[in-house]
Amino acid sequence: RKEVEQDPGPFNVPEGATVAFNCTYSNSASQSFFWYRQDCRKEPKLLMSVYSSGNEDGRFTAQLNRASQYISLLIRDSKLSDSATYLCVVNLYSGNTPLVFGKGTRLSVIA
Amino acid sequence: DVKVTQSSRYLVKRTGEKVFLECVQDMDHENMFWYRQDPGLGLRLIYFSYDVKMKEKGDIPEGYSVSREKKERFSLILESASTNQTSMYLCASSLATGRRANEKLFFGSGTQLSVL
Numbered sequence: 001r002k003e004v005e006q007d008p009g010p011f012n013v014p015e016g017a018t019v020a021f022n023c024t025y026s027n028s029a030s031q032s033f034f035w036y037r038q039d040c041r042k043e044p045k046l047l048m049s050v051y052s053s054g055n056e057d058g059r060f061t062a063q064l065n066r067a068s069q070y071i072s073l074l075i076r077d078s079k080l081s082d083s084a085t086y087l088c089v090v091n092l093y094s095g096n097t098p099l100v101f102g103k104g105t106r107l108s109v110i111a
Numbered sequence: 112d113v114k115v116t117q118s119s120r121y122l123v124k125r126t127g128e129k130v131f132l133e134c135v136q137d138m139d140h141e142n143m144f145w146y147r148q149d150p151g152l153g154l155r156l157i158y159f160s161y162d163v164k165m166k167e168k169g170d171i172p173e174g175y176s177v178s179r180e181k182k183e184r185f186s187l188i189l190e191s192a193s194t195n196q197t198s199m200y201l202c203a204s205s206l207a208t209g210r211r212a213n214e215k216l217f218f219g220s221g222t223q224l225s226v227l
Contacts (some may be wrong), residue, residue, distance in 0.1 A: 008151075036216075043218035044154070087154070089216075090129060098144060098169070099216065103153030 006102035023088030024070045025059045034073045061092035078109045096108045117219035130189040134202030141207035143185035147198040162165045
């Protein structure tokens with residue numbers, strides 16, 4: 001099983017649509033989870049952390065399902081400006097180990 | 112805001128050249144990282160450092176070395192550049208808490224290196 005796995009997409013959705021991405025991770029003991037956003041030819045930036053109880057930031061909702069070892073990102077009322085690659089990032093292992101990145105899911109929101 | 116600065120946005124080098132990629136952060140972060148990003152392969156960790164003069168191999172260290180003589184600066188060195196090292200190189204830093212690497216990462220804007 002790949003350590004952090006995402007559907008690469010692309011997801012092409014119309015403006016106003018709701019779109020959801022899932023990401024699976026290999027280590028059931030993983031503790032920290034994040035979604036990063038990367039615009040074309042730009043660096044990744046933290047979009048939101050994912051908490052056990054789930055969390056919401058405006059149109060974005062992140063959820064964690066420990067039993068099935070996946071996290072999700074839901075985007076409601078998609079905007080053209082949401083077009084980007086969304087990276088799932090997990091602290092897979094405890095101790096002095098770096099975060100592990102998924103390969104990213106590409107989203108294109110179309111007018 | 113944290114600023115992570117990479118010395119060059121674009122770089123063209125010849126096969127066999129020694130290449131230095133510089134990264135400086137201005138927020139006193141303990142942790143620094145070097146990644147490369149290639150289409151279809153995502154971000155891959157080359158080397159990282161949790162302290163001055165400390166370095167650890169990431170997932171793909173072959174053909175690279177690093178130097179961290181000062182806390183704010185983390186250099187990536189390609190001893191003898193090869194064409195398969197053509198890539199986007201991203202530096203990142205984060206604040207450590209108990210030496211855990213699960214804090215927010217701040218990235219530089221990247222260096223697109225072409226090795227001819």
